[in-house]
Amino acid sequence: MSAAEGAEGPFVIGVDTSTQSTKALVVDVPTGAVVASGQASHTVTTGAGRESDPGQWWDALLDALRQCGDAAGKASAVSVGGQQHGLVTLDAQGSPVRPALLWNDVRSAPQAERLVERLGGPKGWAERTGSVPGSSFTATKWAWLAEHEPDAARATKAVRLPHDYLTERLTGLGTTDRGDASGTGWWSAATESYDEEILGLIGLDPRILPEVVRPGEVAGTVRPAEGLPISRGTLVAPGTGDNAAAALGLGLRPGAPVLSLGTSGTVYAVSAHRPADPTGTVAGFADARGDWLPLACTLNCTLAVDRVASLLGLDREAVEPGGSVTLLPYLDGERTPNLPSASGLLQGLRHETTGGQLLQAAYDGAVYSLLDALGLVLGEDADAAAPLLLIGGGARGTAWQRTVLRLSGRPVQVPRARELVALGAAAQAAGVVTGEDPAAVARRWGTAEGPVLEAVERDDEALARIAGVLSDAAPLLNTGR
Numbered sequence: 001m002s003a004a005e006g007a008e009g010p011f012v013i014g015v016d017t018s019t020q021s022t023k024a025l026v027v028d029v030p031t032g033a034v035v036a037s038g039q040a041s042h043t044v045t046t047g048a049g050r051e052s053d054p055g056q057w058w059d060a061l062l063d064a065l066r067q068c069g070d071a072a073g074k075a076s077a078v079s080v081g082g083q084q085h086g087l088v089t090l091d092a093q094g095s096p097v098r099p100a101l102l103w104n105d106v107r108s109a110p111q112a113e114r115l116v117e118r119l120g121g122p123k124g125w126a127e128r129t130g131s132v133p134g135s136s137f138t139a140t141k142w143a144w145l146a147e148h149e150p151d152a153a154r155a156t157k158a159v160r161l162p163h164d165y166l167t168e169r170l171t172g173l174g175t176t177d178r179g180d181a182s183g184t185g186w187w188s189a190a191t192e193s194y195d196e197e198i199l200g201l202i203g204l205d206p207r208i209l210p211e212v213v214r215p216g217e218v219a220g221t222v223r224p225a226e227g228l229p230i231s232r233g234t235l236v237a238p239g240t241g242d243n244a245a246a247a248l249g250l251g252l253r254p255g256a257p258v259l260s261l262g263t264s265g266t267v268y269a270v271s272a273h274r275p276a277d278p279t280g281t282v283a284g285f286a287d288a289r290g291d292w293l294p295l296a297c298t299l300n301c302t303l304a305v306d307r308v309a310s311l312l313g314l315d316r317e318a319v320e321p322g323g324s325v326t327l328l329p330y331l332d333g334e335r336t337p338n339l340p341s342a343s344g345l346l347q348g349l350r351h352e353t354t355g356g357q358l359l360q361a362a363y364d365g366a367v368y369s370l371l372d373a374l375g376l377v378l379g380e381d382a383d384a385a386a387p388l389l390l391i392g393g394g395a396r397g398t399a400w401q402r403t404v405l406r407l408s409g410r411p412v413q414v415p416r417a418r419e420l421v422a423l424g425a426a427a428q429a430a431g432v433v434t435g436e437d438p439a440a441v442a443r444r445w446g447t448a449e450g451p452v453l454e455a456v457e458r459d460d461e462a463l464a465r466i467a468g469v470l471s472d473a474a475p476l477l478n479t480g481r
């Protein structure tokens with residue numbers, strides 16, 4: 001008997017609208033069984049910026065829901081988890097004024113630097129908003145837009161994040177949540193409200209921002225829309241950013257570290273303490289429940305390593321050990337470390353270096369920065385014995401798993417459940433149906449369960465070599481040559 005046959009409902013829909021695609025799951029609330037699923041891709045521009053058409057996210061959502069068949073229409077509630085930070089600008093009719101500027105678009109790095117200086121420096125920002133804003137943060141993107149495309153800024157009558165945009169198309173109401181709001185740079189972690197001084201600094205009218213719906217509240221109900229197979233009146237949960245959604249989806253408890261390998265690489269944990277890292281390495285996000293989500297993020301993860309594999313004409317698993325080549329895979333510039341204008345850097349190439357060793361060096365370079373930030377992310381919640389939970393598309397790859405084991409020296413747990421962002425959104429939707437805590441729902445569903453890979457001896461030689469190259473190459477990486 002399949003999971004779908006044994007499921008009696010109620011059912012909920014969890015959505016993950018991430019950088020590369022939108023995924024939808026229909027989930028049985030009592031058991032957590034995924035009874036139907038769908039996925040549809042988006043396109044992201046290449047070249048100077050990283051932009052996507054929000055209309056394409058809506059079409060991808062409709063496509064993914066259609067793939068779920070009749071099950072979608074039976075859902076009692078729906079929730080959307082989405083890529084963080086993206087700047088969605090809408091006109092008076094709710095149509096995009098221009099494509100969305102995504103989290104991995106580094107063009108607003110100069111605006112970020114200026115904003116940090118104008119409001120108390122890094123320490124002031126960290127204490128006020130939880131984070132020192134870099135070019136990923138929405139506030140810096142608005143400042144870039146106002147400077148480079150003033151007509152577009154003037155035409156904007158509503159500013160939204162990616163998950164807000166889809167939630168609004170479902171409900172007709174402009175809403176967001178504390179998790180995603182905490183990645184804008186204009187939401188104060190100290191007061192848990194929009195920071196009008198910051199908004200004034202970037203010339204953004206607070207009246208065009210969405211209402212921040214509290215955890216456990218309902219954002220609205222589904223209104224009919226062409227091609228939407230969800231029933232009118234279905235409850236819509238607040239949704240959240242994709243990392244906060246995955247934290248819900250894993251039923252995370254404080255101190256349990258997560259390493260997510262997708263378009264972005266992220267390392268994070270839930271914490272009861274409000275983070276305020278003045279170095280800017282750790283973003284002090286809010287989670288979707290009422291706690292916090294200290295997180296470090298890289299711009300170059302699975303896509304960068306896959307690109308190196310394709311340049312070498314190798315399968316992504318064709319890594320070879322040995323050699324002493326170092327590859328810093330900063331193809332998109334980098335956020336951790338903060339080097340927005342950097343490009344990829346290769347050091348230590350010899351006649352005897354093999355293609356497989358070069359590919360391994362790309363994995364090492366991508367994983368190094370995430371593990372380097374782990375101690376700062378965990379802070380006083382650190383539990384050295386806790387396995388690293390490995391999630392995201394890359395977690396399925398043997399080369400990724402072995403690299404994380406070798407460079408962390410920690411046990412690694414790979415949850416069997418694949419779509420943890422969508423499952424977290426589904427758990428949030430289940431919460432508005434049953435009144436339960438979404439993290440408790442996910443724990444009941446057993447979403448974090450999966451094999452634990454035993455720790456191996458940490459490769460301190462490789463870590464020291466990469467750290468040395470990073471430090472020696474700093475002038476080159478900073479100038480972006």
Ligand SMILES: Nc1ncnc2c1ncn2[C@@H]1O[C@H](COP(=O)(O)OP(=O)(O)O)[C@@H](O)[C@H]1O
Nearest residue numbers: 018019020021262263302303392393394396397
């Ligand atoms: N079996 C696999 N082994 C290694 N990497 C994989 C595998 N399957 C998918 N991926 C990687 O996962 C990435 C997509 O991950 P995902 O977490 O869905 O991304 P995002 O949420 O950023 O859109 C792709 O870039 C691809 O390289």
Ligand SMILES: O=C(CO)[C@@H](O)[C@H](O)COP(=O)(O)O
Nearest residue numbers: 018019083084103262263264
């Ligand atoms: O910017 C961040 C976190 O701060 C990224 O993690 C985005 O949220 C994009 O996520 P993926 O599309 O890689 O899942």
